[in-house]
Amino acid sequence: MTDLLEPRAIGRDLVRRDGVAKVRGTATYAYETPVERPAYAHPVQATVARGRVTAMDTATAEGLDGVLAVLTPSTAERLASTEDREFAVLQSDEVAFRGQLIGAVVAETSELARQAADSIRVTYAEQSHDTELSADRDDLYAPGKVNAGHETDTSEGDVAAAMASADVTIEQTYTTAMYHNNPLEPHSTTALWDPAGDGHLTLWDSTQGVHPDRAAVCEVFGLAQEQVRVICPYVGGGFGSKGTPHAHVMLAAMAARALPGRPVKLALTRQQMFFLAGYRTPTIQRMQLAADRDGRLSAVAIDVVVQTSRIKEFAEQAGVPARMMYAAPNRRSTHRVAALDVPVPSWMRAPGECPGMFGPEVALDELAEELGIDPIELRIRNEPEVDPDTGKPWSSRHLVECLREGAERFGWADRPPARHRDGNWLVGTGVAASVYPTMRQARSTANLRYEDGRYVAEIGAADLGTGAWTVLPQITADALGVDVADVDVRIGDTEYPIASVAGGSSGTNTWGSALVVAARAFREKFGGSPSDGDEVAGDVDQAAQDEDHAAYAFGAQFVEARVHADTGEIRVPRLLGVFAAGRIVNPRTARSQFVGGMTMGLSMALHENSVWDPQVGQVANHDLAEYHVTVNADVGDVQAHWLDEHDPFVNAMGSKGIGEIGIVGTAAAVVNAVHRATGVRVRHLPVTLDKLLPGL
Amino acid sequence: MKPFAYARPADVAEAVRDVAAEPTAVFLGGGTNLVDHLKLGIVRPDLVVDVRTLTSRSIDDLQDGGLRVGAAVTNSELAADRRVRERYPVLAQALLAGATGQLRNLATTGGNPLQRTRCVYFQDASTACNKREPGTGCSAVGGYTRYHAVLGVPAALPDPTAPETCIATHPSDMAVALAALDAQVQVLGPAGARTVPFVDLHRLPGEDPSRDTVLEHGELITAIDLPPLPAGARSAYRKVRDRASYAFALVSVAAVASGNGDVRLALGGVAHKPWRATRAEGVLRGGPLTEDTVRAAMAAELAAAQPQPGVDSGNGFKIPLVTRTVVATLRDLEA
């Protein structure tokens, strides 16, 4: 049990501290950093999916007036570490995927850099590529671990026996598509090498963590931490794709080293983001459920196939949520990976949980239908007493309450019958559950100082639009017992103490815990009336950390879908979520996270789809005109509600992560609603009209 | 992007002379399509001639009761014009179904019908495309064909390596309405002025997929004429797309019905050009307009339709979808 803070500032819907600067356009993003005499880099990308670069004709580029440097695999500096092959930029002539960085031009203007980069003629020794994911490949392998350090496979009891003897079974394969994060602000970096001394690199980089970013750059360039400073006060969205640096950050640093003393700016174009900024792997999920006539599950199994790049392993943990969601004596989960000639996948909002709650939550709906049991009731009947995966008690679990409150608010009891028709529209409603683990990272330190009558905390945290600038002062103020107006929290700079990545919905938990430790230490040391300059540090390691409970946030999502009886067009006028996510530090910023997550889930359900073209070996629809993200006209009434949940085990704030859970389960709820409307069960995302037409 | 010269000549005659004299020159309208292509490096002109302030920006009544729309009239202005909304709802609806408010404020009457295909391979200079670079082949065959043609394509699966292969569609909504309205295109070229029936403006790929229209280099659209519709005619545009707004048509239908089975139908999203469904019109002519007759008419129209297989299930769904959309559109029009 932690010593819970008494909420004064916590729980208030304070406005965003960075809001005015952002609205006025005075908040500077990485690419806009005001620097003296910037030069501009533009990448050259491979146009084959596998092979070797045999020649690069750079004569035209070099001849253009204003071109300052041309980098190629044969001329680029040798990096200190090439162990991470995503970061081993221009270190060999090998091409491992189409769109890979194979060069760059640095010029006086961005237009010129782009023109010069386009003028470079590349000759390849092309090899046939292999980019097609399928569950039937004979080279699928079991990775050592899957993302976030989870076991690759788990097994308990005997699923096959349970399947053979059950009253009812469901055995189906579900797939989620490839998705690209597409934050509004493209990945961009301004890099500056100080020509004096051993070399000092400053990076203004759009990142979800200045310290993890610095660590990666130090490793690649063989630099000491003191030699690199990363600054990032504002991030125009990341959704995980800025959680680790990608190859372009190394390229920007290399380009800047070619021009010591001159800052070099590099921003990926939207098209380039479909090759170089990470993405969510497609998933293939084979589900098995076994149950008795009352709907009690006797088996839950999920076998997941995902892809990674041949040069770097990222194994999305899509089989993980099924391990803990519902009770069943017989359980199995496996992950298999195909290593292909494709770009490197990475984190995207709720890696694991987001795709991994699609198959299970649709399968459960199929089971409910088969049994003639209400899908909410079916979930309630399978509510586990303790975490089925670890056997630990829950720190708090209020899924049933979320389902009940959601049903009430949504009007579930009065829902129209299956295939209800309203004019030309078929109407249906659906439900699915959400879950997200409550994570805390191991390292983060906050400095707290009393300065000119104010409390100033510093921590290298990141606000990717989520609200850290605003909620961290709320936590600090309550920990100090002062008015939030008297607290400043400075973030986004490696000059400040080390902070963990804004990922895994762990930021507020981790940094907030460090701030609470610092504030409590401060009070202990200096009492209620400190002097100017009094200062302490607090470390998240010192914060109480509960190991005895399984800590998760839960939620329930409700959807009304309408399908046009003639054309199969799908509209979702209503989306309603109820979440149990601990104490909500700031309802305003929290609502944005829930509503944003749910909207992104709707987008995943109906629209998003990086269409892979195995002939060419790339995403075919690689821009925002062709890669559809849900637009305003697709979004009707979206409501996010939450329970007043008190969890004394998670941290001093009583808060759980809220940044990702909103996207979890939404797509399943949409599919379940569309099925109710039409009778057509779509098991392969996205749900598009062509998949419905044959059944209409 | 490669540097180019930019010119804003004194009048249309000079603009035509400038473009005609320079083989790579292009006209610039609202620029909402061309500027993207300049950036993507898929159009590489040495000279860009801005005609936006040279052609007419007014909508004038014609003697016969029709309207003449100047080439510089924006899509927003045209859609908002009272005469257009009252007499040609199909056109106003088509315009408003296209792009977004911001884009429509810039897009012009001359530029919209001449926008190029949205084929993802055409738009990616690193892939083979006969339309962009004649003779390189067609990457779309067997690739991502969701937005590609099912009509006006060969009966067998096209040969991706053949120089004539192209399965692209024309993406404009406005153009589908203009095809149904029997609009006339006023053109000024190096050899003088001429009028081109809108249905003949766009062409099928034939031997040369690089050419979208019958316009010769240097020919400028100065206006588009809308002939009057028969008394009592009703018209509507129905666009079916993957999201509710800001998406190109999977299929679309422009319909004008003036009683006695006199129906004009144009289809979008199905062919290299806005597709006037003359076969279906012929079947319907003089007869009653029922769901059965419309289905029969569409069956005739689509007899030669050829689905294009490809990733993500290809585009065979367009064949039932376009029929269903025509049925629904005519049903709503008659109601």
Ligand SMILES: Cc1cc2nc3c(=O)[nH]c(=O)nc-3n(C[C@H](O)[C@H](O)[C@H](O)COP(=O)(O)OP(=O)(O)OC[C@H]3O[C@@H](n4cnc5c(N)ncnc54)[C@H](O)[C@@H]3O)c2cc1C
């Ligand atoms: C994201 C996005 C979404 C869109 N969605 C839709 C949609 O849903 N439906 C739809 O129909 N359209 C859509 N559009 C396309 C838009 O309608 C066209 O870009 C626009 O109509 C083109 O008009 P413009 O005046 O800007 O043409 P420009 O870009 O200026 O020119 C287009 C072409 O026409 C030529 N040209 C221009 N004027 C003349 C003239 N007077 N005579 C001869 N040649 C000329 C140019 O040389 C060029 O080749 C979309 C565009 C974007 C960027």
